[in-house]
Amino acid sequence: MSGKLVESRIVIWDIPDSRTLFGSGYYGKPLGIPKPKGTDFDAPLVLDLIEGCYLVEKNKLKVTHINGKAVPLAEIKKICKKQYVDFETQYFVFQDLRDKGYIVTPGIKFGCDFAVYEQGPGIDHAPYLVQVFRPADDLTATEVVLAGRLATTVKKQFILAIPKIKERKVDYVGFDWWRA
Numbered sequence: 001m002s003g004k005l006v007e008s009r010i011v012i013w014d015i016p017d018s019r020t021l022f023g024s025g026y027y028g029k030p031l032g033i034p035k036p037k038g039t040d041f042d043a044p045l046v047l048d049l050i051e052g053c054y055l056v057e058k059n060k061l062k063v064t065h066i067n068g069k070a071v072p073l074a075e076i077k078k079i080c081k082k083q084y085v086d087f088e089t090q091y092f093v094f095q096d097l098r099d100k101g102y103i104v105t106p107g108i109k110f111g112c113d114f115a116v117y118e119q120g121p122g123i124d125h126a127p128y129l130v131q132v133f134r135p136a137d138d139l140t141a142t143e144v145v146l147a148g149r150l151a152t153t154v155k156k157q158f159i160l161a162i163p164k165i166k167e168r169k170v171d172y173v174g175f176d177w178w179r180a
Contacts, residue, residue, distance in 0.1 A: 001017045003047065003052065004064055005052075005076075010046075010052035011045070012045040013044045021045055023039040027047060028046050029045070030044070049076065049084075050087075052076060089134055089163050089165070093161040096161075096169075102118065103121070115128070116128040128159050129157070130161050131160055144175065147175075151177070157176065159174045
């Protein structure tokens with residue numbers, strides 16, 4: 001399967017390939033279709049760079065420039081480092097969640113790093129909002145309360161992902177909120 005690097009996105013122009021890739025794990029979004037229902041769409045698939053990087057690393061996707069020249073994984077990671085704050089840490093958590101079978105989408109509209117689905121968009125709502133948190137970062141009580149209030153408002157569980165890259169693992173801390 002192949003995609004073209006277009007600025008900060010990867011586009012799968014072949015419609016059958018778009019359907020296959022979307023159906024194999026809800027990667028990307030069909031262009032112009034905000035909430036696709038299944039794989040019955042006639043549009044190219046647009047991937048975030050982090051998804052494309054993951055798929056290239058898993059040998060499920062080959063990426064080229066518009067001119068047809070191959071974009072190696074190292075170049076994709078270099079571009080990602082310019083697009084994402086602390087890319088290596090973000091990507092490590094993305095990989096961990098995807099490898100565990102979760103569907104991971106950008107969490108920007110919820111003010112976090114990732115919205116995480118158990119089954120996939122259109123099938124279930126994302127039950128988790130994940131914020132990547134480095135062990136050296138400071139976390140205030142106010143930040144926890146703000147994140148928790150937001151998560152509760154949108155009926156999701158707020159989770160801190162704490163990557164331990166040297167140990168090759170991620171610790172997750174979930175917050176549940178209830179009224180006293």
